[in-house]
Amino acid sequence: MHPSRRAPRGETWRLPVNTRAHLPPGQEAESALPAALDEWRAAIGGAHVRTDPALLDQLGTATYPTDQRVAAAIYPGDRQQVRACLRIATRHKVPLYPVSTGKNWGYGSAAPVVDGCVVMPLSRMNRILDYDEEFAYVTVEPGVTQLQLHNYLIDRGARLFAGFTGSTPSASLIGNVLERGLGSGPYNDRFSHVCGFEVILATGEILHTGFTRYPGAVTGELHRWGVGPWLDGIFTQSNLGVVTRMTLWLTPMPGYVARFAFSVGESRSALDNTLNALRQLSLSGVLGSGFLFFNDLRILTTQQRYPWAEAGGRVPLPADLRRELRRRRGLGAWNGRGTIHAVDARHGAELRRIVTESLGPHVERLTFGEDDQLSQGNTSSPSVLDWCAPSESQLLMAYWRIRENEPADAETESGVGPGAGAGAGAGISHHSAPMDLDRDGCGLIWSCPVLPLNGRHVRVVVDTVERVTRSHGFEANIGLHASGERTAVATVILAYDRSVEGEDDRAMACYDVLEQQFSDLGYPPYRMSTRAMRSSLHANDDMSAVLRRLKNALDPAGILAPGRYVL
Numbered sequence: 001m002h003p004s005r006r007a008p009r010g011e012t013w014r015l016p017v018n019t020r021a022h023l024p025p026g027q028e029a030e031s032a033l034p035a036a037l038d039e040w041r042a043a044i045g046g047a048h049v050r051t052d053p054a055l056l057d058q059l060g061t062a063t064y065p066t067d068q069r070v071a072a073a074i075y076p077g078d079r080q081q082v083r084a085c086l087r088i089a090t091r092h093k094v095p096l097y098p099v100s101t102g103k104n105w106g107y108g109s110a111a112p113v114v115d116g117c118v119v120m121p122l123s124r125m126n127r128i129l130d131y132d133e134e135f136a137y138v139t140v141e142p143g144v145t146q147l148q149l150h151n152y153l154i155d156r157g158a159r160l161f162a163g164f165t166g167s168t169p170s171a172s173l174i175g176n177v178l179e180r181g182l183g184s185g186p187y188n189d190r191f192s193h194v195c196g197f198e199v200i201l202a203t204g205e206i207l208h209t210g211f212t213r214y215p216g217a218v219t220g221e222l223h224r225w226g227v228g229p230w231l232d233g234i235f236t237q238s239n240l241g242v243v244t245r246m247t248l249w250l251t252p253m254p255g256y257v258a259r260f261a262f263s264v265g266e267s268r269s270a271l272d273n274t275l276n277a278l279r280q281l282s283l284s285g286v287l288g289s290g291f292l293f294f295n296d297l298r299i300l301t302t303q304q305r306y307p308w309a310e311a312g313g314r315v316p317l318p319a320d321l322r323r324e325l326r327r328r329r330g331l332g333a334w335n336g337r338g339t340i341h342a343v344d345a346r347h348g349a350e351l352r353r354i355v356t357e358s359l360g361p362h363v364e365r366l367t368f369g370e371d372d373q374l375s376q377g378n379t380s381s382p383s384v385l386d387w388c389a390p391s392e393s394q395l396l397m398a399y400w401r402i403r404e405n406e407p408a409d410a411e412t413e414s415g416v417g418p419g420a421g422a423g424a425g426a427g428i429s430h431h432s433a434p435m436d437l438d439r440d441g442c443g444l445i446w447s448c449p450v451l452p453l454n455g456r457h458v459r460v461v462v463d464t465v466e467r468v469t470r471s472h473g474f475e476a477n478i479g480l481h482a483s484g485e486r487t488a489v490a491t492v493i494l495a496y497d498r499s500v501e502g503e504d505d506r507a508m509a510c511y512d513v514l515e516q517q518f519s520d521l522g523y524p525p526y527r528m529s530t531r532a533m534r535s536s537l538h539a540n541d542d543m544s545a546v547l548r549r550l551k552n553a554l555d556p557a558g559i560l561a562p563g564r565y566v567l
């Protein structure tokens with residue numbers, strides 16, 4: 001690490017957490033609210049301006065404790081209405097918190113960072129505005145969900161797929177990109193494969209990024225940069241504008257695909273060698289669609305509930321029982337999976353040989369599964385749909401410690417074990433009603449440090465998680481996701497039952513220690529929860545002041561999502 005990037009001696013990277021975040025000075029939300037509500041009703045219709053306490057309570061509820069009250073909710077139906085809503089908010093200095101579908105589970109759901117905001121879900125804006133098979137893209141509004149796009153592509157018999165995330169099928173595409181979320185497939189770094197943002201500022205000004213700002217330009221949906229400064233990035237993980245439109249690039253169906261899975265034992269050298277091999281495969285482009293590397297608990301929690309009876313009611317999971325469950329499920333201490341995308345079977349066989357030679361000596365049970373239907377280009381085959389469909393299977397991990405309100409088929413095969421399919425779509429679960437983590441009292445918060453992809457760093461993070469979670473009464477539930485060719489994002493989950501007295505407090509104490517330790521160790525997060533946004537990362541430059549000036553210029557009344565990403 002470059003010495004100047006280290007925290008100064010005696011200082012930590014992260015400054016302390018505020019117990020409660022307040023609006024910036026000058027915002028008189030409560031007194032200004034009635035007049036703003038009247039104007040919003042006139043602008044978008046009374047039915048779309050809501051103040052019913054049950055709804056506001058729901059919007060302020062996340063998968064961890066929140067004390068922010070939601071003042072109202074407004075649901076604009078198109079860009080002109082968004083613009084009108086923003087202008088009204090600016091005029092009255094009422095803080096507005098836009099969300100796409102508000103399923104930011106584990107990072108804050110739809111709940112604003114600070115108290116007293118009006119939440120503005122964009123779920124009514126759910127049109128797919130443009131689709132081009134030849135150039136493989138789709139242009140969407142913020143309310144378009146993963147499932148909606150999937151069905152749209154299926155209906156058209158498209159030979160294109162979107163690399164969906166492991167979150168709910170009813171999560172948005174745009175909200176996820178704006179968090180710089182991780183999907184699956186070759187475009188798993190989602191923000192790197194989008195362009196043509198339409199952004200409305202708090203002032204009501206409208207920006208179109210890249211070439212979409214030039215009337216008649218025919219490459220607006222095909223080229224990211226445009227000419228001159230490139231602004232798309234400043235509207236991600238920020239609070240500088242409301243994104244009302246975006247183009248997402250889609251991945252052409254490969255001529256050949258082979259999913260592979262493997263497991264790794266507890267030996268340090270096996271872990272180091274496997275991670276080195278995965279890095280080399282990523283750097284050389286063989287694993288262009290990334291990989292997932294899960295510890296035993298990450299998989300167990302999607303396959304079963306906490307074994308309360310066997311554990312004699314004790315938490316965290318005793319080490320011997322953990323080993324026994326691992327044995328029963330045929331899992332390794334670590335379990336990897338990836339997908340080979342190739343032009344044709346011959347190309348695929350060659351890539352498969354390279355993967356086998358690289359990983360084979362270090363891992364156990366390396367298995368490949370080929371999808372013949374896909375190889376034949378039969379996109380109507382159910383197996384192809386499974387391969388790329390959004391799914392609820394990963395959500396089961398949020399119910400791990402829940403004893404009541406369990407989804408009906410809790411034992412649904414999650415498809416994440418060795419030999420199972422890769423990608424978010426593996427193992428579709430079937431529930432009569434979609435899972436809703438906020439509604440069901442699931443406790444869940446993510447801590448997601450970014451680390452260099454090698455054994456030494458992974459072991460530091462894993463040892464930290466094992467130690468900190470155990471001492472707070474939780475399980476070390478860890479996934480590693482390739483993030484580019486050189487780094488991995490460790491997705492650490494604290495999953496608990498919010499209805500158990502004291503559990504919220506214990507989980508937050510554990511989370512704060514994890515975040516602090518990752519920062520101290522030099523592993524900043526890839527994305528922040530609203531709780532983490534209440535503290536700030538120590539930095540060695542003038543960026544914070546510059547960002548503050550940018551915020552003041554683009555949002556002079558400071559009404560847009562105050563506190564989001566500490567801005």
Ligand SMILES: Cc1cc2nc3c(=O)[nH]c(=O)nc-3n(C[C@H](O)[C@H](O)[C@H](O)COP(=O)(O)OP(=O)(O)OC[C@H]3O[C@@H](n4cnc5c(N)ncnc54)[C@H](O)[C@@H]3O)c2cc1C
Nearest residue numbers: 100101102103104165166167171172175176181182242243
């Ligand atoms: C079990 C589980 C698995 C998950 N798997 C993944 C995964 O694989 N990859 C991943 O990335 N995430 C994952 N998540 C996290 C999360 O659920 C997803 O990222 C989800 O897509 C975010 O919710 P959303 O799309 O509704 O975004 P929203 O909640 O609507 O948006 C997120 C934030 O972005 C801002 N925002 C949203 N829309 C706009 C807009 N139009 N203009 C300006 N600002 C806006 C808001 O501040 C909002 O709070 C997972 C969560 C769980 C519980």
